[in-house]
Amino acid sequence: MANRFLNGGKPFGKGIAGAELNEPDLVDFLSAYRRRVAGNYRPLLLDDFGALPASGLLVSTKIDGEIWFLVSFQKEVFLTNTRGVVIHGDIPLLAQAKSILENTIIAGELFAHVEGRRCRVGDLGALLAEGGGADVKNLSFAAFDLLRNAGALVDGPYIQRYEELNRLIITSGPLSVAQSEEMDRTKLLTKFESEVVKGGAEGLVIRLPSGLIYKLKPSVTIDAAVIAYTTRSDQPESARSILLGLMHASGEIQILGGCGNLGSDDDRNSLGKQLENLKVDAPIRYASDSGSLYSFVKPELVVEVKVTDFQLERADGSNATSMILAYKGGSWISGRFSQCPKPIHPVLVRMRGDKKVNDVDIRIDQISDYMPKLKDAEVRTESAKSEILRREVWTKDSKGAIAVRKLLVWKTNKNDLDSSHPAYVVHWTDYSPGRASPLDRDVKLAPDEKTATRIANDMVEKHIKKGWNKAV
Numbered sequence: 433m434a435n436r437f438l439n440g441g442k443p444f445g446k447g448i449a450g451a452e453l454n455e456p457d458l459v460d461f462l463s464a465y466r467r468r469v470a471g472n473y474r475p476l477l478l479d480d481f482g483a484l485p486a487s488g489l490l491v492s493t494k495i496d497g498e499i500w501f502l503v504s505f506q507k508e509v510f511l512t513n514t515r516g517v518v519i520h521g522d523i524p525l526l527a528q529a530k531s532i533l534e535n536t537i538i539a540g541e542l543f544a545h546v547e548g549r550r551c552r553v554g555d556l557g558a559l560l561a562e563g564g565g566a567d568v569k570n571l572s573f574a575a576f577d578l579l580r581n582a583g584a585l586v587d588g589p590y591i592q593r594y595e596e597l598n599r600l601i602i603t604s605g606p607l608s609v610a611q612s613e614e615m616d617r618t619k620l621l622t623k624f625e626s627e628v629v630k631g632g633a634e635g636l637v638i639r640l641p642s643g644l645i646y647k648l649k650p651s652v653t654i655d656a657a658v659i660a661y662t663t664r665s666d667q668p669e670s671a672r673s674i675l676l677g678l679m680h681a682s683g684e685i686q687i688l689g690g691c692g693n694l695g696s697d698d699d700r701n702s703l704g705k706q707l708e709n710l711k712v713d714a715p716i717r718y719a720s721d722s723g724s725l726y727s728f729v730k731p732e733l734v735v736e737v738k739v740t741d742f743q744l745e746r747a748d749g750s751n752a753t754s755m756i757l758a759y760k761g762g763s764w765i766s767g768r769f770s771q772c773p774k775p776i777h778p779v780l781v782r783m784r785g786d787k788k789v790n791d792v793d794i795r796i797d798q799i800s801d802y803m804p805k806l807k808d809a810e811v812r813t814e815s816a817k818s819e820i821l822r823r824e825v826w827t828k829d830s831k832g833a834i835a836v837r838k839l840l841v842w843k844t845n846k847n848d849l850d851s852s853h854p855a856y857v858v859h860w861t862d863y864s865p866g867r868a869s870p871l872d873r874d875v876k877l878a879p880d881e882k883t884a885t886r887i888a889n890d891m892v893e894k895h896i897k898k899g900w901n902k903a904v
Contacts, residue, residue, distance in 0.1 A: 477648075501513070629650065673720050716757070773802040
């Protein structure tokens with residue numbers, strides 16, 4: 433392929449994977465589509481089955497892969513995701529797509545065909561990681577939407593786009609159309625029982641005439657450790673949310689995500705009291721979805737949590753990551769980042785007093801089906817190092833004892849990997865040996881360096897008065 437709009441890449445069978453699409457307008461178009469469609473998706477458990485209309489449901493079996501786009505552009509046919517990562521060249525799937533009209537864009541699920549069981553998203557990652565030795569005939573694409581047809585935008589009712597897809601693509605081989613069938617709730621329930629419950633499929637996709645799209649899946653339950661919590665602002669003794677963790681065989685704990693559905697007020701009060709007694713100091717600042725900082729606790733409580741799904745991909749097509757921690761010497765130690773799926777709509781089911789925080793009861797293998805199977809699955813072998821921007825120390829002789837006040841400002845260099853991390857931290861330490869509580873700390877978070885500088889200057893102005901001598 434001529435490199436008019438593609439750069440780089442590595443061998444993938446006889447083709448190329450990992451090339452970069454140098455067409456910003458096209459990438460923006462695909463990203464906007466993904467954001468729009470993602471906004472229409474709703475997770476649905478069987479318990480909420482009755483919320484669906486009685487009839488007029490367009491149903492297909494969900495394929496466990498990644499959303500990619502099949503593109504015919506400037507006389508070339510290739511696959512790309514919303515980050516502009518491209519697969520092209522001599523690949524059976526793309527050879528079958530050569531008949532697609534110029535300037536046509538089709539959305540679909542990219543997956544790896546496997547024999548004897550249903551495919552999983554990790555199979556795709558493993559296939560792509562095989563490089564030049566990959567068995568590329570297993571790379572498959574199930575089309576589910578038509579964005580542009582021979583240069584014309586397609587924005588009519590979904591049923592019309594679906595029918596046009598079936599005219600464009602012969603449903604066979606590695607390139608196919610994700611087949612949908614119109615049915616009522618009764619037939620839907622039968623299909624769910626046969627294909628998901630008994631057949632092992634991931635779930636069903638249900639499209640409504642209104643444009644809403646439901647993913648009907650069986651619920652998933654896991655056992656996880658409670659490693660931190662937040663409280664309600666108006667009821668500080670009541671738990672607002674908990675932070676969940678799963679354990680690797682090494683004994684390290686991977687942050688899974690937060691859970692705010694904790695039951696009744698009595699349940700929240702009871703949990704809050706238990707966690708208050710387990711609080712420990714931790715040099716880690718981790719924010720909840722509401723922006724509150726978590727208070728870390730001894731990893732002693734195990735809970736059972738029900739989720740509707742685990743999602744590895746972010747909206748931009750990249751994989752979600754989270755921090756791996758270690759609990760040693762009564763404190764938490766932050767470590768490296770690793771790819772980890774996020775729980776969708778977690779609900780606390782019950783406390784598991786019969787379970788312990790170990791690599792069996794809260795093992796990370798509980799979510800292994802949702803984890804990437806990539807050679808480079810771990811984002812970094814070591815945590816990104818923070819950068820100290822400002823360090824100042826003042827001392828004062830107070831009745832023969834030395835009091836110390838210290839300002840520290842640093843850039844974390846971690847927020848690009850995990851959005852729960854602040855970009856900048858301002859830390860104030862106040863040590864006065866004559867007080868009942870000698871050591872006080874104040875921590876402020878900032879989204880940028882300008883804000884961090886303003887916060888730091890305000891702290892200095894407030895706390896450094898006459899009699900304080902600058903030491904550093």
